[in-house]
Amino acid sequence: MNASRAREYFSAxxxxxxxxxxxxxxxxxxxxxxxxxxxxxDFAIAYEALNFQxxxxxxxxxxxxxxxxxxxxxxxxxxxxxxxxxxxxxxxxALSGIAAAAILGAGFGIMSKGGNSFTSNMFGTGGGATNVxxxxxxxxxxxxxxxxxxxxxxxxxxxxxxxxxxxTNGPLRIPFANRNQAPxxxxxxxxxxxxxxxxxxxxxxxxxxxxxxxxxxAFAKALASRYQTPVRxxxxxxxxxxxxxxxxxxxxxxxxxxxxxxxxxADKREDGLICITSR
Amino acid sequence: xxxxxxxxxxxxxxxQRGDRSxxxxxxxxxxxxxxxxxxxxxxxxxxxxxxxxxxxxxxxxALPNFKGNAQFxxxxxxxxxxxxxxxxxKESKRGTVSLDSSVTVGEGExxxxxxxxxxxxxxDLLRDExxxxxxxxxxxLPAYQKAMxxxxxxxxxxxxxxxxxxxxxxxxxxxxxxxxxxxxxxxxTKDEELFRL
Numbered sequence: 001m002n003a004s005r006a007r008e009y010f011s012a013x014x015x016x017x018x019x020x021x022x023x024x025x026x027x028x029x030x031x032x033x034x035x036x037x038x039x040x041x042d043f044a045i046a047y048e049a050l051n052f053q054x055x056x057x058x059x060x061x062x063x064x065x066x067x068x069x070x071x072x073x074x075x076x077x078x079x080x081x082x083x084x085x086x087x088x089x090x091x092x093x094a095l096s097g098i099a100a101a102a103i104l105g106a107g108f109g110i111m112s113k114g115g116n117s118f119t120s121n122m123f124g125t126g127g128g129a130t131n132v133x134x135x136x137x138x139x140x141x142x143x144x145x146x147x148x149x150x151x152x153x154x155x156x157x158x159x160x161x162x163x164x165x166x167x168t169n170g171p172l173r174i175p176f177a178n179r180n181q182a183p184x185x186x187x188x189x190x191x192x193x194x195x196x197x198x199x200x201x202x203x204x205x206x207x208x209x210x211x212x213x214x215x216x217x218a219f220a221k222a223l224a225s226r227y228q229t230p231v232r233x234x235x236x237x238x239x240x241x242x243x244x245x246x247x248x249x250x251x252x253x254x255x256x257x258x259x260x261x262x263x264x265x266a267d268k269r270e271d272g273l274i275c276i277t278s279r
Numbered sequence: 280x281x282x283x284x285x286x287x288x289x290x291x292x293x294x295q296r297g298d299r300s301x302x303x304x305x306x307x308x309x310x311x312x313x314x315x316x317x318x319x320x321x322x323x324x325x326x327x328x329x330x331x332x333x334x335x336x337x338x339x340x341a342l343p344n345f346k347g348n349a350q351f352x353x354x355x356x357x358x359x360x361x362x363x364x365x366x367x368x369k370e371s372k373r374g375t376v377s378l379d380s381s382v383t384v385g386e387g388e389x390x391x392x393x394x395x396x397x398x399x400x401x402x403d404l405l406r407d408e409x410x411x412x413x414x415x416x417x418x419x420l421p422a423y424q425k426a427m428x429x430x431x432x433x434x435x436x437x438x439x440x441x442x443x444x445x446x447x448x449x450x451x452x453x454x455x456x457x458x459x460x461x462x463x464x465x466x467x468t469k470d471e472e473l474f475r476l
Contacts, residue, residue: 011457039464046464049413053433056410058315064328068306071332075339173300 227251287351416466424459
């Protein structure tokens with residue numbers, strides 16, 4: 001085996017994948033050529049140095065999802081439309097770059113309600129009129145995340161953390177997830193309505209603290225973080241101070257015990273979603 | 280088939296039936312990894328984001344024809360690589376030079392830093408210096424070779440995955456990667472004194 005041929009096997013020899021016959025020929029060529037030995041030594045160093053490329057920490061920009069969503073929307077608009085188009089659907093992606101935590105696309109079909117969801121009709125027109133069809137919200141727990149499906153009966157968009165989501169021709173699914181360490185809270189309200197719902201999504205960090213005090217929102221975050229479960233706060237008044245001790249292993253039992261002597265009440269839905277309401 | 284691959288296949292099938300949430304899920308699942316690869320290719324945050332956004336548009340446009348013969352990830356790597364190569368092609372037509380691993384600031388030129396948190400300061404120094412030199416050498420390789428090198432060493436794809444991504448026989452991938460490493464070694468010999476420390 002000459003030097004030129006031997007170089008073709010540098011990688012395979014270094015990786016140990018040369019078969020026995022070729023390995024023997026390669027080693028023989030290497031042993032008889034000091035220059036080739038030097039080349040191979042350099043090659044091996046370069047090879048190993050390349051492997052360190054995998055260790056490089058690359059920060060993903062916060063607005064990446066937004067950029068992708070913008071381009072996808074442009075691509076969508078450039079296509080001829082057949083039937084109805086879910087305007088602004090890709091915007092669900094973009095929100096992940098805006099909020100402190102990410103609101104993420106979830107892999108479930110539109111309006112696949114399933115048996116374990118429940119419906120909230122709290123988002124009426126704001127005036128309490130009973131003859132006006134009410135906008136519908138469905139909350140569904142998806143592991144540590146939550147998906148809210150908004151079915152509008154009028155043109156009012158839903159507002160998440162003060163940002164209006166573009167209106168759709170049908171139900172809009174809003175998946176919430178949180179990639180951060182700390183729990184994240186999101187507010188939802190129908191544009192123009194004073195009724196505000198808050199959803200708290202646990203972060204990656206599991207807190208061990210069992211005692212604390214603060215607003216009901218602070219409690220919801222503590223609960224979400226300790227038990228790694230989404231929490232919905234559906235209380236009209238959220239400023240009352242509460243003190244809590246969470247010793248139970250079950251989040252619902254812990255919430256019930258912690259809120260016993262407070263203006264709030266804990267409820268548990270079939271799918272495990274803890275809902276905090278005013279008494 | 281892994282769970283991850285199986286999930287991708289499910290999302291693809293749903294996206295092909297017009298379920299936008301499934302496409303969203305695919306994007307969400309793969310955007311970070313896609314960006315990391317794109318950044319390694321371009322060494323430029325804006326350009327990397329541009330490559331990723333363009334790649335997902337191509338995914339969106341090509342999804343109806345995706346047969347599922349390849350894994351979604353390897354298909355995405357192919358699209359990302361093609362987007363990167365297209366950008367480089369346009370740049371070369373405009374007569375621009377490829378990005379170096381350094382940037383010019385008001386008071387002169389500074390090198391891009393490679394974050395590499397390790398314990399031993401001496402090892403850190405050597406690895407950082409080698410890392411920078413490897414970066415510079417990579418910039419001198421043809422774009423296609425650079426992409427293959429990064430797929431294998433940085434993204435840690437197997438030869439089989441790279442072959443699938445680039446639609447090449449595995450033997451071709453191995454021989455081209457070997458040639459790319461040999462070229463890289465040649466570029467590095469200019470920095471040999473330090474490189475062989």
